[in-house]
Amino acid sequence: MKSIKIAGVPEHFNLPWHLAIENGDFEKENIDLQWTDVPEGTGKMCQMLRDGSTDIAVILTEGIVKDIVAGNPSKIVQVYVESPLVWGIHVAAKSDYKELSDLENKKVAISRLGSGSQLMAYVNADNQKWNTENLEFEIINTIDGAVEALTNGTADYFMWERFMTKPLVDKGVFRRIADCPTPWPCFVIAVRNEILESNPTIIVKILEIINQTTEEFKEIPSIDKTLASNYQQKIKDIQEWLSLTHWSQKPLSEKMLNKVQNQLLELKIIDKKGTFEQIVETV
Known part of the structure; x- marks a missing residue:
């Protein structure tokens, strides 16, 4: 074996x-x-x-x-x-961010450097014609870390697979304000x-x-x-x-x-x- x-x-x-x-x-x-x-x-x-x-x-x-x-x-x-992969773009349910445009130059929660959540933040910023050099990141390791970071304001938004994150949206922890599918x-x-x-x-x-x-x-x-x-x-x-x-x-x-x-x-x-x-x- x-x-x-x-x-x-x-x-x-x-x-x-x-x-x-x-x-x-x-x-x-x-x-x-x-x-x-x-x-x-x-x-x-x-x-x-x-x-x-x-x-x-x-x-x-x-x-x-x-x-x-x-x-x-x-x-x-x-x-x-x-x-x-359909990435949902999430904010804390009680945050003031309503539109995708509100997230320009805001801090992104990512699982770790080189992760999909970081790379797709660049893809999304590019899609929106934002300056990708202005992206700032907060490393949160896991979804639980993202919940903590968005809730206490150490990060502003979090990109993760839309359906796996849906239970947190249903519970009123996150609000999904847009989707960003991978171009591959x-x-x-x-x-x-x-x-x-x-x-x-x-x-x-x-x-x-x-x-x-x-x-x-x-x-x-x-x-x-x-x-x-x-x-x-x-x-x-x-x-x-x-x-x-x-x-x-x-x-x-x-x-x-x-x-x-x-x-x-x-x-x-x-x-x-x-x-x-x-x-x-x-x-």
Whole structure:
């Protein structure tokens, strides 16, 4: 039995992995796939790939592209979710901010440096024609940290996946004033180079299993109820989320990688582009 460590956010996108693990699909192929939930998100998972505390990460496209260009010894082996991630832009429910324009030059709560929440703050600012050099950040680690920061005023707004944050909007903790979808597929699967070199056939098998699971995922009876219950969501929100979310079984194309890198370069999030061979491994 070969042990492989995998990390991802504790969000509804990753239920297919948990179902495949629980069903023993990896075990049947002599793979002990050990899942770690990472509520801190992409910045933390980049660090885990770098220090070897995970072998695989299900991670935001823009975050891992940026980190591989900066020297992370990993490669993207596949797109996991091809639809955009819809980032909700949230403020404290009792704050005076009503419009997106009110947030220009205000402080953004981010999970950590290099996280999706930071990178998307740049994308949003650019979309609004704000000066991205004026962006200021407050590191809050997790959603709980964001609740604290927005409530006590140490940060003004927080960008996070809209549906996972919806329960806080429903409870009157946050108010969502706008959405900002990613201009690219939201999640990819990245693997450390060392693992790709030493265990290529195991990585191929893991991808085959998860692709089979995601292909059939929406057909699972009462999957909306399972998701709603597991992630404390309302059924109607989950049904809307399912209608917007499309998993992928394909590699990241050179054209899409160029699109991501061009935008990151334009926003000065990266200072140079990596090659397709440096960032993507076709397994």
